[in-house]
Amino acid sequence: ELSPRGEQLQEPLRLPSDSELPAALDLSPGGRWVALRANHAAEVWLGDLKDRRWVKLETRHVNAAVFSPSAPHQVLLLVGTSSLNFKNDDVVKSACELWDLDQVSAGCAARLLLPGRPNVAEPVEGGGWLIGLRTGEILQVDRDLVRVGPAWWPLERQAVGGGLGFEEGIPVSGLATPERNHLIVTSGHDDRPQACFSWHTRSARGWARSERFELPGRTLSIFSCQLSPDRSTLALVIRDGSESRCELWRLRRPR
Incomplete structure (x- = not known):
């Protein structure tokens, strides 16, 4: 305290x-x-x-x-x-x-x-959770752990540098805003590029992607991330080779 x-x-x-x-x-x-x-x-x-x-x-x-x-x-x-x-x-x-x-x-x-190893979960407004799996899927469950929605909602198969499909990436960490209508997931796989995905506004099909940005370097491992209350800045705890550091990223509004 x-x-x-x-x-x-x-x-x-x-x-x-x-x-x-x-x-x-x-x-x-x-x-x-x-x-x-x-x-x-x-x-x-x-x-x-x-x-x-x-x-x-x-x-x-x-x-x-x-x-x-x-x-x-x-x-x-x-x-x-x-x-x-x-x-x-x-x-x-x-x-x-x-x-x-x-x-x-x-x-x-x-x-x-x-159906896969869970890496991260975030509570959603009104009860329940979003659960990120190593398979690259996000599942929403209600407060009683009953699946919500017609199916397991996969993350969009958007290429991440070097031809890496997001379905091959791993949700390493994630968070949601206090309004629970905006989700950020960091993704990466071994020595391949790491990236951050910003999702917003849940629809009937799941979450719509609003922004993506890659992180420089191919030896990065993202351990955690935190979003500022005004959704303008993202703090990342990163391991880059033998160096560990915290980075601040300014998020731009999608055009």
């Missing part, structure tokens, strides 16, 4: 003793809960910052945890593995899980199997 001047207002909540290489995943609306991942086994702990306690979720191989402003008592977990990170015989189905923060001991409240 921070004051307007940025100093710490309360004693830090110490991490659970058996969490290794912790990585914070998300903070709930109002700041009461924080989702923390132990990287080694991709286990998830929920930290209750009000009662100052930790609760372990009985699930593994979590890629992300996402809270929604419209459902502050729930958290969405993205579950899935790849053979690059885990043993080949450690098979885990790609799925999203919905957990009630007040009934963690009861297990996940809902679970939906996915």
Whole structure:
């Protein structure tokens, strides 16, 4: 908890003793809960910052945890593995899980199997989430994890430099504006060009692309992105070869 001047207002909540290489995943609306991942086994702990306690979720191989402003008592977990990170015989189905923060001991409240490994999710206005898959598809589900729309909505197959089709790219990170009518997805694949896609105004066919821009260099890896409230500036956390940096990009209005 921070004051307007940025100093710490309360004693830090110490991490659970058996969490290794912790990585914070998300903070709930109002700041009461924080989702923390132990990287080694991709286990998830929920930290209750009000009662100052930790609760372990009985699930593994979590890629992300996402809270929604419209459902502050729930958290969405993205579950899935790849053979690059885990043993080949450690098979885990790609799925999203919905957990009630007040009934963690009861297990996940809902679970939906996915046709690909999920990388990123964003809450949408009125409840539900947009889920980006490594296959280059975006799926929308409602607050009960029921699919919304007539089909899985693929991202537009727009070439990204060097003849790379976007269907070969991987949604690395994504975010939506506070109005939840504008979505930005960063995409890339190994040493191929990275790009950012700006989407807006959900229609019957899904999301319409409004802008695309490529990032220079062929060794870039985008770890996260954040959009300013006025939608004018995009902040990217980038790994370029052996260098890590944060870049600010000014977004132009499409002509």
